[in-house]
Amino acid sequence: MAGTNNIVVAEHICKSYVGVQALSDVSITIKEGEIKCLAGENGCGKSTFVKIIAGVENATSGTIRINGREMTKHSAKDAINEGIQVIFQDLSLFGAMSVAENIAMNKLVKEGKPLTNDREIKRIAKEALDLIGVDIPLDAQIQELSIANRQLIAICRALTLDAKLLFMDEPTTALTKNEVDRLLEIVLGLKARNIAIVFISHKLDEVMRIADSITVIRDGHKIGDFDAAEIDAAKLAYYMTGRQVDYQHYHRDDAAEASLLEVRNLTKKGNYEDISLNLRKGDILGLTGLLGAGRTELAFSIFGMNRPDSGEIFVEGKKVTINDPDDAIDLGIGLVPEERATQGLFLSKSVNENVAAAILKRLKGFMGNINSGKSRDLAKEAIGQFRIKVYDEDTVVSTLSGGNQQKALIARWAASKPKIFILDTPTVGIDIGSKAEIYEYIQKFAAEGMGIILISDEVEEIVANCNRVIVMFNGRKVKEYTEEEMLSPDIKEQINSLVESGKTAGKEEAS
Amino acid sequence: MKFLKKIDKTQRFLIVIIAVYCIVVASRNSAFLSLSTLFALIRSAAGTTILSMGVLMVMISGGIDVSFPAIAIFGGYTSLRVCMAQGITNMFLTFLISIAIGILLGFGNAILVNILKLEPFIITLSTASVYFGLMTILVGTKNVGATDLPPQFRTLSSLKLITTTNQYGGKIGLSVFIIPVVLCIVLTWFILRKTLIGKGIFAMGCNTEAARRAGFNVNLLRFFIYGYAGFLGGVMGIIYIAGTNSVNPVSLVGTEMSVIACVVIGGASPSGGYGTIFGTILGVILYYLFNQTLVYLGLSASWQDFFMGIVLLFSLITTSWQRRVQNRKNFIYTE
Ligand SMILES: Nc1ncnc2c1ncn2[C@@H]1O[C@H](COP(=O)(O)OP(=O)(O)O)[C@@H](O)[C@H]1O
Numbered sequence A: 001m002a003g004t005n006n007i008v009v010a011e012h013i014c015k016s017y018v019g020v021q022a023l024s025d026v027s028i029t030i031k032e033g034e035i036k037c038l039a040g041e042n043g044c045g046k047s048t049f050v051k052i053i054a055g056v057e058n059a060t061s062g063t064i065r066i067n068g069r070e071m072t073k074h075s076a077k078d079a080i081n082e083g084i085q086v087i088f089q090d091l092s093l094f095g096a097m098s099v100a101e102n103i104a105m106n107k108l109v110k111e112g113k114p115l116t117n118d119r120e121i122k123r124i125a126k127e128a129l130d131l132i133g134v135d136i137p138l139d140a141q142i143q144e145l146s147i148a149n150r151q152l153i154a155i156c157r158a159l160t161l162d163a164k165l166l167f168m169d170e171p172t173t174a175l176t177k178n179e180v181d182r183l184l185e186i187v188l189g190l191k192a193r194n195i196a197i198v199f200i201s202h203k204l205d206e207v208m209r210i211a212d213s214i215t216v217i218r219d220g221h222k223i224g225d226f227d228a229a230e231i232d233a234a235k236l237a238y239y240m241t242g243r244q245v246d247y248q249h250y251h252r253d254d255a256a257e258a259s260l261l262e263v264r265n266l267t268k269k270g271n272y273e274d275i276s277l278n279l280r281k282g283d284i285l286g287l288t289g290l291l292g293a294g295r296t297e298l299a300f301s302i303f304g305m306n307r308p309d310s311g312e313i314f315v316e317g318k319k320v321t322i323n324d325p326d327d328a329i330d331l332g333i334g335l336v337p338e339e340r341a342t343q344g345l346f347l348s349k350s351v352n353e354n355v356a357a358a359i360l361k362r363l364k365g366f367m368g369n370i371n372s373g374k375s376r377d378l379a380k381e382a383i384g385q386f387r388i389k390v391y392d393e394d395t396v397v398s399t400l401s402g403g404n405q406q407k408a409l410i411a412r413w414a415a416s417k418p419k420i421f422i423l424d425t426p427t428v429g430i431d432i433g434s435k436a437e438i439y440e441y442i443q444k445f446a447a448e449g450m451g452i453i454l455i456s457d458e459v460e461e462i463v464a465n466c467n468r469v470i471v472m473f474n475g476r477k478v479k480e481y482t483e484e485e486m487l488s489p490d491i492k493e494q495i496n497s498l499v500e501s502g503k504t505a506g507k508e509e510a511s
Numbered sequence B: 001m002k003f004l005k006k007i008d009k010t011q012r013f014l015i016v017i018i019a020v021y022c023i024v025v026a027s028r029n030s031a032f033l034s035l036s037t038l039f040a041l042i043r044s045a046a047g048t049t050i051l052s053m054g055v056l057m058v059m060i061s062g063g064i065d066v067s068f069p070a071i072a073i074f075g076g077y078t079s080l081r082v083c084m085a086q087g088i089t090n091m092f093l094t095f096l097i098s099i100a101i102g103i104l105l106g107f108g109n110a111i112l113v114n115i116l117k118l119e120p121f122i123i124t125l126s127t128a129s130v131y132f133g134l135m136t137i138l139v140g141t142k143n144v145g146a147t148d149l150p151p152q153f154r155t156l157s158s159l160k161l162i163t164t165t166n167q168y169g170g171k172i173g174l175s176v177f178i179i180p181v182v183l184c185i186v187l188t189w190f191i192l193r194k195t196l197i198g199k200g201i202f203a204m205g206c207n208t209e210a211a212r213r214a215g216f217n218v219n220l221l222r223f224f225i226y227g228y229a230g231f232l233g234g235v236m237g238i239i240y241i242a243g244t245n246s247v248n249p250v251s252l253v254g255t256e257m258s259v260i261a262c263v264v265i266g267g268a269s270p271s272g273g274y275g276t277i278f279g280t281i282l283g284v285i286l287y288y289l290f291n292q293t294l295v296y297l298g299l300s301a302s303w304q305d306f307f308m309g310i311v312l313l314f315s316l317i318t319t320s321w322q323r324r325v326q327n328r329k330n331f332i333y334t335e
């Protein structure tokens, strides 16, 4: 159980960046052997707090005591020497270096031996990988790996040292359920060894399962410390957002039966097989299943980025071939991809430029020049309409929090007014407040006549937003729920158990 | 086979080019395939090889240095003038003076990069000017003829490790230059591959902020990196002076771009985080192969720049194309 010794006592921490007060007067105490969850909406200052304790950023004011010693303007190295390890939200890995080197790096630096030994490096890495039970080639370069594997590497790296305090800043956004379960087990194991863990995640069920205490932050202010046992999801959501959060269920009112998008027997070897679907105006069609079920690949095919081997696509009854995203955009198709950071947004560009990117054609003037005044107005409008939290429209997207990045991306597509809008797991890593807002937009778009395909792993999300659902496994469509079926009161349990059965079937197939 | 697996695509590409080029030249002119060609190649490439190791390290760390020719000539020429004035004939001391100057000037670069936090390119571009100007003011730029060189320089210049006679009965030999060259290569390899500092250099080149978060003192590392480049400049300065018959201290300035080109052709990433010693050496070999042997093809030396440019462009095109293919596989579309 949690000991009585405090590892970190942070008092009255304030931190301001140019134009943003990230933290105001936050006091947090972390005890030996406790699992603390930091909860709060995107951009409320959780990562900033982690960075300050880790010595990566310095607080503007406030005092920090680590292991009883007062630290002023301590460095990352000081924090590491005090036994603090961090899995940073951006992972902080070394892209061109090998998996083994990345995992062993922190241990090598901490031990400070001037000479390194490749065999020793591999041994450290192998041990850490075995600990969480994954198999990633030690010689692979980080930049060749998927986001999920990179997260696993960052986790492994933090486990190589005997830390006293481990910060985990949203380490599970890209992981599968099995991997998350394994990680939570490890976290509990660490706790048993009296190591303190500060866990940040937007998957509140994960949090509730393991946390001893929950500290809620909203807009840089601490709202309070709560005992995990005495708080429920609804209350937590209320503290985080400051308002009652509930999701509207979507019902389609449109009487038009004409097909907006029809896919017939689409097949791409190794991706998906024999997929047919039909989307009408006002439909929100859910695509669920398991990670790797072929949903993303299907979406990319419809968006012209992954040429199918056979099958046909019809838009508003006309047969079309979509060779590239430009074709798709011309046909009125929009896509919010799964990995918004690499596939969707131009992170180093401003909100203005990002919003403009999807509608360059419309902004083009007489000579093909971009009408910058018009684009600026559109960006301002989007920021207002979608409540994107930014300083101004010239703010660079990479400095926004996840929820706001996603809103900027959706805003970008909304500006181009697509007829068919595909959203691939749009709420991964996004707090409940922004999530509810995104649901609101999706439903509003559909009510106004857009046809929407929503890819999601969260059955709850699917049930709240979709009027029809397709379940996929291993690239095949296994079940389609009609509008009537979706109205059944136990629909959530039905879909859940279907997905669960697929999981065990998948495992048997694999073994 | 194991060797083939270990080397990267750039290196394979360079080996093929070098092999094909050698076959072409040898088929046109049998004089090419001889020990004397090899020995001449090694002697002429010695200075650039040493400098390229420094450029490689700086580039891996995510920086760039264009001041190394100025540092080399500052160190070498000052050492020469001091030796002449003081009558110093000790080889060790001669190198020491040059190396000490080189390290100091390298530290100067590191201080400015750390404080100003500007592009190292701009900073070293200005320090190159400052250093060269400073040398002109302090020691001048008087030409020194071969006969005026102190004895240790002449020894260095003429000492051979192996000597044989060529088909015309002339004496040829492997210059002693090979020793400092090999030492510098091995030292650089050791630092980059076998030490914590080396890991830090790669790490900061990949992601400076992440290197800092892992606990590296990035500012201190820069002192090491630029200081080491200065050290190599100092070594090269002496070799350079010994290797040319008449020392004109202005002649070395302006050669930085060809050294950098060798390193980039060798596969080092100009944005940092990646680079190999073997690739760099191949890049230098290719450069001097063109430099020394285009005459065998009846082409003037000015074709060298043209060929190097073509090879560089070609390797850039393939790299960018490979990246694009890789990105498409991951559904990443860039502008
Ligand atoms: N380097 C920075 N420069 C300017 N603003 C920043 C920087 N880092 C974070 N912020 C801002 O500080 C606030 C808190 O961010 P962060 O701590 O990352 O939030 P969280 O981790 O809770 O999502 C946000 O408004 C964010 O935009």
Ligand SMILES: [Mg+2]
Binding pocket: A043, A046, A047, A048, A089, A169
């Ligand atoms: Mg964060």
